[in-house]
Amino acid sequence: MITTQDGLRKPTTLETIFYFSLSLFINAIGNGLTVAANMGSSMWTASAANIALDFNFSISWVLIFYGAIQILINIALIRRFDWPSILGNIIFISFFAPFVGLFKQFFLTLGISNLPLTVVIALDILGIVMIAIAISIYQRLNLILHPIDEMTNILRFQYFNSNANLAQWVNFSVPAIVILILGLIYQQVVAVNIGTAFALLFQGTLINSADRFIFPRLKHRL
Template structure:
């Protein structure tokens, strides 16, 4: 939904596709560079890193599994399943998983060689990019990453539209996964100051994106339309 000159407009397919790719790139690159900084990634990315560390399997595998599980949960939270968005969420999740794992791999050398303060700046920028990208793609309401769709559903279904509370509830599960991995393996990675920043302030980053980036692009309640 778009607001301009006192009127509300439905987004065209071209606009939705444009917002889709803009958001996908912002979110994927943000996650990738925060993983490469090794000072704490967004909680779901950190959980995939720690599952990989514990099992020896690639990060891509666990990013994909998390996305597919979120698709199933989303289907139970909506009044009616939108099958286009159902399969679109899967496609987004697969593209996202590939781009994040590749970005982290490509950037690990250059970002890893930075001094501590440089890594911290990159980490915070990456996590901020994730929040801003989530804001755009939630409002475009075309195809979301399944975990972002889950956050958006929780935001409106349980928390009266509060972005911070919706994000907070989502992240509790992700951080719990990393802690379980630590208890099993005795090792933990990608959990640190960046994760704490994401946990407590990502909802605010999303809300900032709502107000300042493509600000005429409006939220609608996803529980009423499915997907």
């Protein structure tokens, strides 16, 4: 909803397209930046990067596979098939995953790995902040969500009394377990570093802050 002097109204079609396109773009850039920097990605992206490395898959395909698994988890959480949401999840994944791969390659081509360590860390944290901002925007819009973020929304509002931090930590527990298992088996871990700890500790807080300060007139449509 959009706040107005008279209360709340639904976003217009143009507003919806603007908010969704902007959030998708910001999210893909943020994820591509963190993977290319290799100083720590958000937990799901880091987990996908490790699967891609260990099994020699494209990270875009891993993210698509992850999306399918997350859709099944969301069905279990709400205990029903929400077909409009599932279709929206599929549409989101179809656009999001390839863009992450493209931006990852773009930043690698720019030579991000050759920059001073402090700059790379700063860019990695910037990427995580961008991801949180994007999540905040399209969770509030609540039109088409990535299934990861729909899971956070479900946990936040149906299980944890609107607590974004707790919902985010529970959400992150699944990829954390995947990273731990793969690390023990293959004795190598990528995309887990300072940025991962930053995302684990602060991404929920960043989402809450973005709700308040980034497009504050855009309210949650539950």
